[in-house]
Amino acid sequence: MSIPTQSLSHEDIVAVYEVLLGRRPESDSVIEYYRHAGSAAAVVRSIGQSAEFAERRISSPFHHYHSSFDPLAIMRRHAVSGLPPRDGHLTNFLGVVIHGKFLPGILGDRTGQVEDIPIPANWHADIAEWGAALRAVELARESFTMAELGCGWGCWMNNTGVASRRLGLKPHLIGVEGDEGHIAFAREACASNGFAEDEVTLFRGIAAASAGTALFPRQSASGIDWGLEPIFNATEEERDRALRVGSHDELPMIPLDEVIGDRDRLDLLHVDIQGGEADLEDSCIDILSRRVSYMVIGTHSRQIEGRLIDSLLNAGWILEMERPAIIRLTEGTLLTLVDGVQGWRNTAL
Template sequence: MRWSPSRGIKRAAAYEQGGSPVAVEFGNGLHVPIYPESVVPILQKVRALTKPPHDGIFRVDWAGIRTRIAMLPWAPQELAGTTTDRLPVPTDGYRSEAEEYVGLALSLHNERDSYRVVEVGAGWAPWVVMGVALAQRAGKTATGIAVEVDEMRAGWAMQHAADNALESRRVTGNSTQIREQLLENAGNITVVQAACWYEETVLKFPKLTDDDMGGAVSTDKNAHMDYRGAFFDHIEVPTVTLETLLAGDEPTDLLHIDLQGRELDVILPNLELIAQKVRFLAVGTHNRYVEGMLQEHLLKREWALLMESPCTAVFDGVKPTLTGFTTQDGNQLYANSRFRDADPIVIRQR
């Protein structure tokens, strides 16, 4: 169920637009944070009763999701051909930390018979594939969009979907062609080979090695150095906007954004769109400035920050950006107070 903007949201907007100064309130009274003791009960709700075979090449996790380990050069290769019942607390050792799994699990709880997930900066689309697979298991009609700019990694996303018995299609072309193709009916998962940006344009993206998941777009038409200070050849890539990705009447249950430090370029111009369309927002963070700006802009629009793990950095030497110093990505998970159909575990009992 979707609710209209609250007085708090309107006050914050008026203040930013030069209205009379008012006391801006942060956060909301609807949701409660995820405390450590709640993590396991949330994750247990999506535990698989039966698991698919590992076939000697997959890691099958507690939720029954198969991951082709050889496709992920950084993953411990001894995980191939194994099945685990262990929850990913604090981490699973190859995909992510508990915070992102909690966000996925919470997003599956809604009052509809459908589910929708969008993953931006998707890599091999772990969250789209897991979300669609688990929603289907729960009897819902599920769709997902994975946006990945790199051709090889977009192929990984297609493979990961197939490995979990999900249909997928790849959408390519310029920005206009991509937008038009996304209007067409699709199967379970659509992999968009493009960069997510605040406008339809052409950006630059580095040619990466297989094991480098740290690529980020550049607006420099003559780009030769990335945000870490590393030199790469760059290619032109098309963009797709959140307006296109979130189009339609159905809410997006989970929007997952991981853009190697460019998160604010996509989120801040689309704050109202995201507030209208997205139930849960998970952001991979890559510097403290991004983390603080997200808190500043989202909390005063009555989002709740349910969980976070700040990124870590070592400020050694000289880098062209703050993100270049980051050694471990962070995570932030937000819940939207405009949607009241959340899991009771994150709703304040009155």
């Protein structure tokens, strides 16, 4: 066997092993062998074809979901080949472009790239969430209307909107978000992905069962913290102090029926509201059952997952996708490391 003359450094080989296999090379001779493989790409290809890498990939917790449909087949049906890159943006497998400034800590070195299909996961979602959201798109007919509660930069607005448009459906995308800068990101993202102004409705406020006001944290720069939680039922003293020091804004609570408006129904409701999802569902079960066809819910604890399952099954909904929250036990306390995902289909609609 001839040995290529180009060599990689000791640190290069160690880094590739740690990224792909989660460990250091087993010996100096292995490092020396791969140093002369010709290129980093050749090393990656070689290790990527190994049984150890295949086993490690399959063992990802994001492969451990339960569903009544094939989410991998759905993802592959919607994957677009030959996508061109765009400067300053990451392009995902659906053709959605995401500006690097939205998540500078995550996307800073990925702009100008086109991302592969995210199996089992990418930087913001896994098979369960991609599959359930795209399932709602495929169940829609003629038009596709969705609402994203806690929309951030509008990720699910744009992902499902682009997928629905490619199927020939007329989209209307609705977002509710408390952070002013994130609302601006969502508006820009929708425009960058080709949605007209009359195809997008954005509310700055807090998704809730009924009208009112709540306190929402301010951050120094948008795009840093995506897990900000509103304060409901603040005392007058708490409210005055928060507004005086500028730590929070007082925002309207926007009821679900106002979000839906005079539209016949929502084909998809995506809910990710930092722990308030079960309370919202309990308070809105009537309107959900009358006017929402499909829900994808980000669950922030095992307790919330149980509440949702009890309530929605009793209301006649079908659980089509479930991947539980990934937790860590710390001295008997359950700490959620990664949100869970539930996909629910409304049999009444």
